Amino acid sequence: MKNKTCLLFIGILLSVSIFAQNVNNIQMPELLNESVRKTINIPNILGYQTLKCDFHTHTVFSDGVVWPTVRIDEAWQEGLDAIAITDHIEGNPSKDQIEGDHNSSYEIALPRAIQKNIILIHAGEITRDMPPGHFNALFLKDTNPLDTPDYMEAFKAASEQGAYIIWNHPGWKSQQPDTCKWWDIHTELYEKGWLNGIEVFNEKEWYPIALDWCVEKDLAITAASDIHGITAGMYNLQKYHRPMTLVLAKKRTEESIREALFDNRTVAWFGNNLAGKEEYLKAIFETAVDIRFYNETRRGKVYIANNNSDVPFHLISDAGQKFNIPANGETMITLKENNRNFEVNNLFVKGTKNLKISLNLSE
Numbered sequence: 001m002k003n004k005t006c007l008l009f010i011g012i013l014l015s016v017s018i019f020a021q022n023v024n025n026i027q028m029p030e031l032l033n034e035s036v037r038k039t040i041n042i043p044n045i046l047g048y049q050t051l052k053c054d055f056h057t058h059t060v061f062s063d064g065v066v067w068p069t070v071r072i073d074e075a076w077q078e079g080l081d082a083i084a085i086t087d088h089i090e091g092n093p094s095k096d097q098i099e100g101d102h103n104s105s106y107e108i109a110l111p112r113a114i115q116k117n118i119i120l121i122h123a124g125e126i127t128r129d130m131p132p133g134h135f136n137a138l139f140l141k142d143t144n145p146l147d148t149p150d151y152m153e154a155f156k157a158a159s160e161q162g163a164y165i166i167w168n169h170p171g172w173k174s175q176q177p178d179t180c181k182w183w184d185i186h187t188e189l190y191e192k193g194w195l196n197g198i199e200v201f202n203e204k205e206w207y208p209i210a211l212d213w214c215v216e217k218d219l220a221i222t223a224a225s226d227i228h229g230i231t232a233g234m235y236n237l238q239k240y241h242r243p244m245t246l247v248l249a250k251k252r253t254e255e256s257i258r259e260a261l262f263d264n265r266t267v268a269w270f271g272n273n274l275a276g277k278e279e280y281l282k283a284i285f286e287t288a289v290d291i292r293f294y295n296e297t298r299r300g301k302v303y304i305a306n307n308n309s310d311v312p313f314h315l316i317s318d319a320g321q322k323f324n325i326p327a328n329g330e331t332m333i334t335l336k337e338n339n340r341n342f343e344v345n346n347l348f349v350k351g352t353k354n355l356k357i358s359l360n361l362s363e
């Protein structure tokens with residue numbers, strides 16, 4: 001009886017203490033998204049670091065809907081190395097609600113970028129009717145001088161700051177509804193050194209003809225999100241990464257990115273596709289893929305093909321034999337008569353030309 005009373009007393013005490021502990025604030029950290037940065041798996045090649053960059057994003061300082069620091073948090077979570085915030089220089093629908101100038105989005109985002117180890121490139125989007133269209137000027141020191149009525153003056157102001165200038169979405173239907181045309185003004189900009197790269201892919205649009213221009217004129221091949229909302233709302237990030245430019249840089253620094261861009265060491269990545277110079281695509285394929293002999297059957301030699309990258313490879317041989325090497329996985333392939341010559345259907349060296357490879361088959 002004594003023991004029972006004692007237990008009851010302890011029970012009351014415990015419940016009172018639990019009750020007292022719980023009424024004011026109970027933390028439920030299990031609801032939170034863990035602060036995990038995704039890893040993007042694309043190999044370093046040819047002695048360079050493969051940096052993952054999105055050089056075209058917007059914020060509330062033009063027609064985007066997010067505060068500049070959100071761009072940094074997204075980039076960090078998605079595994080990017082560098083971004084540029086490229087708010088429109090002309091036409092800002094929120095200018096009556098939000099104070100600031102053309103440098104504000106950069107200045108607000110920079111402390112967060114430093115905190116999160118994201119390289120933030122100071123930039124702005126020259127936004128004109130076609131021709132000439134829209135252009136991102138990267139590596140600016142001050143975006144405000146680009147706000148001038150004459151667009152050639154804007155290019156000049158960018159160039160005087162040593163800017164790197166990319167022609168954005170050349171085939172955007174709002175500006176080129178039936179065609180993707182290179183105008184005379186683009187030749188003039190190119191000849192002045194005021195056109196250094198082109199987006200062959202923007203948001204969800206791919207412009208194969210623009211890849212041919214890059215190859216012919218030795219311009220950097222780029223892809224970008226041009227994101228205005230949040231990336232997780234726009235893209236299927238469970239299945240794909242946002243479109244981006246892979247920059248082959250000597251170091252993971254802004255200066256190295258700049259040097260690599262001016263040397264055209266870039267590859268555009270969009271969906272499961274890569275577009276770039278043959279030597280870079282070949283190096284990515286050969287570094288990522290390992291094919292080793294397994295055994296021999298009546299149907300041919302069997303190999304195990306392993307792919308250590310986020311890009312799947314869709315191969316087709318001269319004889320029409322097809323197989324896919326999945327991203328971050330492996331498959332077994334049977335090759336007839338030592339058939340080693342393939343095209344990689346999702347790797348583009350020109351608008352309508354795929355990378356050709358000869359498989360390195362280790363016995």
Ligand SMILES: [Zn+2]
Nearest residue numbers: 125134168169
């Ligand atoms: Zn634009």
Ligand SMILES: [Zn+2]
Nearest residue numbers: 056058125226
């Ligand atoms: Zn834009």
